[in-house]
Amino acid sequence: MSVKAKKHLGQHFLKDENIAxxxxxxxxxKGYDDVLEIGPGMGVLTKYLLEKSITTHVIEIDTESVEYLKTNYLNxxxxxxxxDFLNYDLNTVFRGxxxxxxxxxxxxxxxxxxxxTLEMRDQIPEFSGMFxxxxxxxxxxxxxNKVYGILSVLTQAFYNADYLFTVPPSVFNPPPKVDSGVLLLTRKDNYTLPCDEKLFFRVVKTSFQQRRKTLRNSLKTFNLSDNLKANAIFGQRPEQLSVSQFIELTTLIEKDEN
Structure with a gap:
């Protein structure tokens, strides 16, 4: 028995054992005893996780894949x-x-x-996967960088992000139309921000919604004081700011609002 890839679930099954x-x-x-694999399909990656000194859990929305895994991986x-990973309360499994x-x-x-993952960063010290x-x-x-955006800033505020290697379409069934890339996120030792975190998320998201404009224009909805808008940082576009500068920007806005 094998599982048929379903287009509506975005399934492309990896068939290369070396890459798995x-x-x-x-x-x-390090720093945890459990790993959760998302979308294991027929278990090509799962079997290598099961060889490790760690407890493997898998979450899969596809009934056919679940049946296959239960039949072939009894333990x-x-x-x-x-x-559905996105709608499932993971603490019913991991309990903190x-x-x-x-x-x-x-x-x-x-x-x-x-x-x-970012919402649950307190519990997730490490994250690895193919995108x-x-x-x-x-x-x-x-x-x-022109691809630098919301996802880059919010992820790198809490994790060190490393692009590891590229995977060609030919190692999948069915092959996708584009290359894939594997990355590793390692949570920073200090992953709390020295500013209001909700405001930080809001500032980053609002800034990049009009990424070609300067921050003075893209952050108009914040009703900032003229004094603050005179700061040189507001003359920059969002893609020019590092994560630490976004934290600095949020701190400035926080003080301005109070």
Whole structure:
């Protein structure tokens, strides 16, 4: 029995064992005892995780894949969750414990997977996975780069992001139309921000909604004082600011509002 890839779920099954093993080996396995694989499909990556000194859990929305895994990975069966990762409360499984995330992520929800990880950053010290190449590059890119954006800044505020390697379409069934990229996120030692975190998210998202404008124009909805808008930082465009400058910008706005 094999599982048929479903277009509406964005499934592209990895068929290259070497790449599967290479992805499994990206995790350091330090600081946690559990790993959650998202979208395991037929378990090509799962089997290499099961060889490691860690407890593997998998979450899969596709009923056919779940049946396949339960039949072929009997020991894993109690830790197979037939759920939608984006809408599932992971603490029903992990109950506040730390865990890593790994996976060959469906392209259509990969950014949302990252955003949910950021929400749970207290529990996720490490995150490794395969994305559409340009999304992986965007997450890891630095200021001054045209692909640098919301995903880059918000992720790198809390994690060190490393682009590891590129994967060609030919190693998937069916092959996607684009290259894939594997990245590793390692949570920073200090992952709390020295500013209001909700405001930081809002400032970053609002700035990039009009990325070609200067911050003076893109942040008009914040009703900033003329005195603050005279600061040189407001003459820059969002893609020119590093993560630490966005933190500095948020602190300035915070003080201006009070």
């Amino acid at each position: 093993k290479k992805i499994a080996d990206t995790l350091s396995l 894993l069966a109690p830790r197979i969750y037939e759920q 414990k730390s865990f890593a995330i790994i996976g060959n992520f469906p392209y259509n929800i990969s950014s949302q997977i990252v955003f949910k 559409q190449k340009e999304v992986a590059q965007r997450i890891c890119s630095k200021e001054g």
